[in-house]
Amino acid sequence: MADNKKRRRKDPAGDELPFKNKLKPDSAIMETLKQFSASSSSSSVSQTLTLQDLSLPFRCREVADLSLSSVQSNIESLILRIAHSILSGHGFSFDVPSRSAANQLYVPELDRIVLKDKSSLRPFANISTVRKSAITARILQLIHQLCIKGIHVTKRDLFYTDVKLFQDQIQSDAVLDDVSCMLGCTRSSLNVVAAEKGVVVGRLIFSDNGDMIDCTKMGMGGKAIPPNIDRVGDMQSDALFILLVEKDAAYMRLAEDRFYNRFPCIIVTAKGQPDVSTRLFLRKMKTELKLPVLALVDSDPYGLKILSVYGCGSKNMSYDSANLTTPDIKWLGVRPSDLDKYKIPEQCRLPMTEQDIKTGKDLLEEDFVKKNPGWVEELTLMVKTKQKAEIQALSTFGFQYLSEVYLPLKLQQKDWL
């Protein structure tokens, strides 16, 4: 390997790297991290509020992870209730929770979006709902089959089992979310999984479908995050934090430099927009290992939006926010104030488009931003300066500036919000 060839020379610009002289020895930074990790693990225990702990003035609907056999028996009782209704002359109808925006709510105490309990009837004997109720019955039957066989399929597979009825995948996908809500279980409990996109590397050992995986021995490529979280278990780690990275390129830099060996951590990325598998995996790590999560995203409105999806959920799946979200993610960088602080040259900053600025302003109105004054300040600065920058902009100081100066200094200074 290249490392062994002793081909490295002293980097001529090494000592001139901005802020490199501010770095303390790694042992000092490690002390900071240990305190942070310890305080985070104790606070997160006391902090795990649930809907039940709050006396909200209305009822909310939440789903839970259920075992396959519970899902199976829930379906069977539902169908029995319907058969009974038909036999007693009350007809065939599903009672379906509403997933519309009007039925959604951000709960600051929980720091996530939840679904209120409005629902509507979906009768078979009505021309406007007959198709949808037939689709609902068919999806229930297919899920029942999955329970019996104990296998996982994708939404696309589900669609193709009855194209004639479903017509297009949007219809079967929507009813699948309805069925999740009706049965009170998460979509992963239904054994319907999303495509996998995320990768993980660093100080984590876990089991995937019975195989033990050591993520310090996954080279530069890392381990693909499994699509089915219910077959993931036995998580062990000596990490002090989880580093959540927005983009592939930054992930690769950190994996190649084995950043997790210098500062014990677990590095995870969904390569852009967070997918359900990566969100579930992050939450499971946070819950089981009680580690703080630090996020490294682009300094633009989408970086913050991605952070918010991990943190408090997407509106589309608000019924499942308790299982999909990871509370208390810290915004490590790249933050709008970093651009001046780290003297990112003008030409590496990009002007925000009209759309960017609008998205930024919209975010300022969101509850999850408002509750964090530091975030409001940063976002206001971004919208005011109309400048954005990618994580990769740090490469202007050298390819390894991210792993050798920027991140260590951020950690040393506890510079997260």
Added chain:
Amino acid sequence: MADNKKRRRKDPAGDELPFKNKLKPDSAIMETLKQFSASSSSSSVSQTLTLQDLSLPFRCREVADLSLSSVQSNIESLILRIAHSILSGHGFSFDVPSRSAANQLYVPELDRIVLKDKSSLRPFANISTVRKSAITARILQLIHQLCIKGIHVTKRDLFYTDVKLFQDQIQSDAVLDDVSCMLGCTRSSLNVVAAEKGVVVGRLIFSDNGDMIDCTKMGMGGKAIPPNIDRVGDMQSDALFILLVEKDAAYMRLAEDRFYNRFPCIIVTAKGQPDVSTRLFLRKMKTELKLPVLALVDSDPYGLKILSVYGCGSKNMSYDSANLTTPDIKWLGVRPSDLDKYKIPEQCRLPMTEQDIKTGKDLLEEDFVKKNPGWVEELTLMVKTKQKAEIQALSTFGFQYLSEVYLPLKLQQKDWL
């Protein structure tokens, strides 16, 4: 795990699955595969033609994998030659190979696209080329730094080291390909890597950056294919073939069912369009393990196009076709003739759009299709019936039809082209 719970019941529709009764015992199918694997490994040895073996009426330009120190010394000699040219009064100019379509050629004997040897001068003292020659010099300098440090970066990192000069990434990317050609080495030899997308699972052991990876112990998620092929090595396998899968969903089905334990194979996917890392990884497996490659793609023009990129390269990187392409990939399925043969119901087939039909007709004109009469026949059938289908369409017979009937029967009947 679900497997241990003995919750499986006899599938009521099991015996009615189309063609299930045609399946011989696995041991018989294994015999077929062993013969296939043996014949493939002997033929591929005798078949490795190179450009040098052919007496083509013109010179071709090809690049090779070079060590970091060779790349470094190539850059140093190039710059010395230029310094000499300046000192002797002949000015500062790069001699850059042309990568335009007019300079590309499909060579049937090699079954891939190659680059002819036309090149053009890029003088510094000319208003139309001054910027491009400055960019070229800067990229050479950056690559030289990578050689010294022995690290890998992405194209995006490279762009951000000098945004002022490069202006946008298209310009630095294009010059990067120029520099590959000029130095006569592959882009991966320059230590500039693409984002990783692919995953691999099954009967393969290899080393990634010094860590030994056993792909039978990677659960359902599989191992992410590393971005830097030069740190991949020590490949070992007892597989009889490589199964190249276009889509994530089919990959997941096969990984969960551990198809590779029933028929020893290595399963690999780039999740759609083939990326450079997956192409390099596939080629390395084929070359080192001497295994036949069977492809499972959608039955549409894009499925065949994806197969062609793996097989004979993309036009954009024709200078590197020798290193990026995997010869002799067999088209296993889903083939247009399978739609009737396996009685895929009408509603699971999709009508081809005008664009699909045009792409199909264009493909019929391509040399790499024409040289395989079986492919021409299938593609002609597709264009005639104007019908396409995804791999997922097989789910219409049950979620596990792909792994339990379709693929075993294909293997048993040696039904590939």
